[in-house]
Amino acid sequence: MMMQACIREKMNIPVVFDMFYRKQPFGGGYAIFAGLSELLQILSQFSFSKDDIQYLRQLGNFEESFLNYLQEYHFSGDIWALTEGSLCFPSEPLIRIHTTLAEAQLIEGLVLNILNFQTLIATKTARMVYAAEGGKIIEFGLRRAQGFSGALWASRAAYIGGAMATSNVLAGKIYNIPVTGTMAHSWIMAFPNEQKAFQHYANVYPHSLTFLIDTYDTLQSGLPHSIQVAKKMRKQKIGIRLDSGDIEYLSREVRQQLNAAGLHSATITVSNELNEVIIHQLVQSHCPIDYWGVGTNLVTGGDSSSLGGVYKMVAKKINTIFVPTMKISDNPDKVSNPGIKQVYRFEDAQQFLADYIALHDESITPDHSYTLYHPSGDYRQFSISKYTHIIPLLSKVMQRGEICEPLPSLVNIREYVQQQLTKLDSTHKRIINPHIYKVSISEKLRYLKRSLLYHS
Numbered sequence: 001m002m003m004q005a006c007i008r009e010k011m012n013i014p015v016v017f018d019m020f021y022r023k024q025p026f027g028g029g030y031a032i033f034a035g036l037s038e039l040l041q042i043l044s045q046f047s048f049s050k051d052d053i054q055y056l057r058q059l060g061n062f063e064e065s066f067l068n069y070l071q072e073y074h075f076s077g078d079i080w081a082l083t084e085g086s087l088c089f090p091s092e093p094l095i096r097i098h099t100t101l102a103e104a105q106l107i108e109g110l111v112l113n114i115l116n117f118q119t120l121i122a123t124k125t126a127r128m129v130y131a132a133e134g135g136k137i138i139e140f141g142l143r144r145a146q147g148f149s150g151a152l153w154a155s156r157a158a159y160i161g162g163a164m165a166t167s168n169v170l171a172g173k174i175y176n177i178p179v180t181g182t183m184a185h186s187w188i189m190a191f192p193n194e195q196k197a198f199q200h201y202a203n204v205y206p207h208s209l210t211f212l213i214d215t216y217d218t219l220q221s222g223l224p225h226s227i228q229v230a231k232k233m234r235k236q237k238i239g240i241r242l243d244s245g246d247i248e249y250l251s252r253e254v255r256q257q258l259n260a261a262g263l264h265s266a267t268i269t270v271s272n273e274l275n276e277v278i279i280h281q282l283v284q285s286h287c288p289i290d291y292w293g294v295g296t297n298l299v300t301g302g303d304s305s306s307l308g309g310v311y312k313m314v315a316k317k318i319n320t321i322f323v324p325t326m327k328i329s330d331n332p333d334k335v336s337n338p339g340i341k342q343v344y345r346f347e348d349a350q351q352f353l354a355d356y357i358a359l360h361d362e363s364i365t366p367d368h369s370y371t372l373y374h375p376s377g378d379y380r381q382f383s384i385s386k387y388t389h390i391i392p393l394l395s396k397v398m399q400r401g402e403i404c405e406p407l408p409s410l411v412n413i414r415e416y417v418q419q420q421l422t423k424l425d426s427t428h429k430r431i432i433n434p435h436i437y438k439v440s441i442s443e444k445l446r447y448l449k450r451s452l453l454y455h456s
């Protein structure tokens with residue numbers, strides 16, 4: 001509807017839109033930007049089929065001239081974005097879209113749908129990976145995910161965030177993610193007894209033997225049966241999965257009994273409504289757990305079920321120049337940052353120091369100290385002089401609807417996330433109540449924001 005109105009009323013002017021979010025999910029200290037490659041692929045092929053046009057026609061709201069226009073339509077905007085897998089923070093433009101008003105409005109839902117969800121899930125996973133301190137996270141979410149594409153995108157984002165594998169085989173096929181799985185309760189229940197079920201499983205998968213041990217009695221039945229079958233098969237490297245009961249108590253008991261049986265290289269996997277706080281607590285208590293199978297809380301976001309990223313117009317072209325625009329709200333937190341902007345990251349050799357949002361035509365060079373102002377425009381400010389690099393974070397990824405550079409592989413994005421995280425101070429990575437990483441604005445942006453606020 002908006003698109004037709006823009007075109008008919010000659011309002012299809014050049015504009016610039018930013019996508020950003022206001023609040024860190026999960027009460028955390030950072031987010032992982034994810035979903036970009038998928039968005040770019042979809043936009044580069046965005047068009048309307050004959051069938052689509054026919055559907056729109058029968059809605060009765062669209063004129064033939066507009067439907068003819070759609071028939072020829074291809075996305076033709078320019079996009080600037082963070083590298084997929086970047087650490088990101090509230091208020092920062094994650095992507096900046098230069099296009100026409102009609103096109104910017106057409107893609108709003110798509111941009112937010114993809115980037116909000118994948119960023120949320122990549123972030124949730126990174127938190128779990130951090131809490132696991134070297135233990136491995138396996139994504140077990142298909143059965144609990146929000147719909148079919150929600151499950152696929154969650155698997156992709158979880159892999160980017162650091163999960164080692166997924167149990168969703170279709171996601172493995174589509175995205176080339178390692179797939180893995182253990183044993184179902186129904187397999188065990190289908191046999192006359194647990195021992196037989198374990199033995200038959202071992203016949204089929206002698207090299208990938210993870211026994212699910214809680215179907216009848218974890219310590220009295222499941223564990224001794226696993227040990228018996230392992231010994232009979234002369235297997236040292238088995239796995240045990242705990243799916244109920246007190247994980248702290250049971251993991252210690254299981255480890256001790258496996259060791260006593262000489263199965264020192266056996267691994268322990270746990271599952272059952274895990275989240276990063278539970279993982280953190282169990283790891284801090286030194287529970288001997290190697291793998292964490294996580295479903296619901298990983299693929300849905302659990303306590304924060306949406307990122308809340310928004311998409312706002314920041315500039316419009318009047319005659320020959322781009323004029324900054326700003327959303328002014330009754331709620332000061334909802335006042336947007338106007339103008340075409342770049343985000344810079346101040347770093348030293350070890351770590352990220354602070355982020356700085358400036359107007360795109362400011363000259364930000366690493367040869368003097370900078371005053372960094374709080375985005376809210378209040379008294380808060382500090383100056384920064386001890387840094388080694390200032391890195392511009394937004395780069396051009398799409399030109400006139402075409403992807404500029406070959407898209408990175410998922411493995412490369414995943415590695416980039418871990419590289420980035422090593423540069424974030426551990427105080428910002430704390431699972432609960434992290435130290436707030438500073439995001440600030442330049443003096444020119446602050447001045448522009450104030451002038452638009454006071455002269456509106």
Ligand SMILES: Nc1ncnc2c1ncn2[C@@H]1O[C@H](COP(=O)(O)OP(=O)(O)OP(=O)(O)O)[C@@H](O)[C@H]1O
Nearest residue numbers: 372373374375379380381382435436438439440441
């Ligand atoms: N996002 C921001 N942009 C610019 N200045 C800020 C921002 N947040 C805080 N400040 C200013 O930075 C200084 C330190 O702020 P504050 O004590 O809140 O941060 P901190 O992270 O707890 O401390 P520190 O910077 O010593 O680690 C204060 O002068 C404050 O006004």
Ligand SMILES: O=P(O)(O)OC[C@H]1O[C@H](OP(=O)(O)OP(=O)(O)O)[C@H](O)[C@@H]1O
Nearest residue numbers: 140144243271272273274294295296297
């Ligand atoms: O993190 P989660 O959401 O718990 O996802 C993983 C869970 O999914 C499976 O359980 P299943 O659906 O078979 O239910 P049950 O084990 O509770 O019976 C599996 O046995 C884990 O317990």
Ligand SMILES: O=C(O)c1cccnc1
Nearest residue numbers: 140141167180181182183
């Ligand atoms: O393979 C498993 O053990 C598995 C997969 C999905 C969900 N729960 C468990």
